[in-house]
Amino acid sequence: MTSDQSLWLDDLPRPIALYVVFADTVSEWSGKIFSWLVIPLMLGLVYEVVSRYAFSAPTLWAYDMTYMLYGALFMLLTGYTLRRGGHIRTDFVYRLWPAKWQGIVDALLYVVFFLPAVAVLLWVSMEYTIDSWEKLERAAVTAWMPPIYPLKTVVPVSAVLLLIQGLAELVRAIYAARTGKWP
Numbered sequence: 001m002t003s004d005q006s007l008w009l010d011d012l013p014r015p016i017a018l019y020v021v022f023a024d025t026v027s028e029w030s031g032k033i034f035s036w037l038v039i040p041l042m043l044g045l046v047y048e049v050v051s052r053y054a055f056s057a058p059t060l061w062a063y064d065m066t067y068m069l070y071g072a073l074f075m076l077l078t079g080y081t082l083r084r085g086g087h088i089r090t091d092f093v094y095r096l097w098p099a100k101w102q103g104i105v106d107a108l109l110y111v112v113f114f115l116p117a118v119a120v121l122l123w124v125s126m127e128y129t130i131d132s133w134e135k136l137e138r139a140a141v142t143a144w145m146p147p148i149y150p151l152k153t154v155v156p157v158s159a160v161l162l163l164i165q166g167l168a169e170l171v172r173a174i175y176a177a178r179t180g181k182w183p
Contacts, residue, residue, distance in 0.1 A: 008175060008183035016171055023168035024083060030161055031080025034073065041069040060144040068146070072154045079161035082169060103176025110170040118166060122159035129153050 009017040048062035081087055094102060131137075132149040139148040176182045 011179070012171070012175070020168045020171050023164045027079045027083035027161065027165045027168075031077055031083070034076040034080075037069050037073045037076070041066060041073065044069065060142060061146070064139060064142055064144055064146045068148075068151045071151060075154050075158035076161065078158055079165040082162060082165045098180065099176050099182050100180040103173045103178070103180075103182070106173035107170060107177055110166060110173060114166055115163070115170070118159055118163045122156055122163065125152070125155035125159055129156050 009020060012020070044062050044065045048059055048066075051062075052058040094105065097105070129149070129152045132152040135149075137148050137152070138145045172183050
C-alpha cells in the first residue's frame, strides 16, 4: 500500500478500507499469476507453426489449446484490467466533468449496470460450469476433443475476480463523489 493510498483509506471505515486493500491485492496478484498463461499460449502457437510449415505435420491439439488459453487469459485478467483502468471508456465528455460528478456517474453506473450484470454472469456461469463438470464435458470442435469443463470454470472464477474489484471501484467512485477528488 502506497502512502497516497493510505491517506484516502484513512477516511473510510476500517472494514471498507480493508476490503479495498484486499480487492486490490487479489486483483494485482491474480493479474500477475494469470498473465503467465501467455507463455504456454505462445509456445503452443510456435510449435504448431513450426510443425505445420517446416515438417508438414499439423497437430491435433494446438487449435483447442490456443483458444482455451487465450479465452482463459482474456477472462481471468478482467479484474486486473479493471484495477488498472484498462477497460475501454468513451470519456470525451466525462473527462471534462469535475471529479465529484465523475464519481456520481461512476457509482450510479456500477450499481445499475456493472454489479447486476456481473452477478448474473456469475449465477448463470455457475450453472453451466456445474453441469459441465457433472458430464465431464468435452469440446467437439476438433478430433482431439479435449475436456472443456476446466475452461468453463474460468468464467465464474473471472466473474468473482471482477466482482471483487468492481466493489472496490464502487468505493472509489463513492469517495470521489463525496470528496470531489479521486483516490
